[in-house]
Amino acid sequence: MMTMQPFLAGDIQQLVDKALTLDSEKQDHFLFLMSSLLDCYLKEEARAAVITVNEIEEKTYIIPINASQEDAEEMIDFMADAFRSGCQPMSTGSLN
Secondary structure, X not given: OOOOOOOOHHHHHHHHHHHOOOOHHHHHHXXXXXXXXXXXXXXXXXXXXXXXXXXXXXXXXXXXXXXXXXXXXXXXHHHHHHHHHOOOOOOXXXXX
């Protein structure tokens, strides 16, 4: 498991600076994603599971937020079933 270090305001500013280099559609998507994730940290009833894949480094992470491993498995199963059935319960905030 990754060891997390406390972040500083400068760390956040570096992320913001990088986000500002994105085109406006990606900036909007990034803001939607970050707002959704922050809700999971602030609200007991909100939870998420973020999946990241780096094909070159052959690394995949499932990052639960305000969720247990079981919660994350249930969310992934639900989404997989929804995609297979053709009913994609995605918000308008999705971006390919």
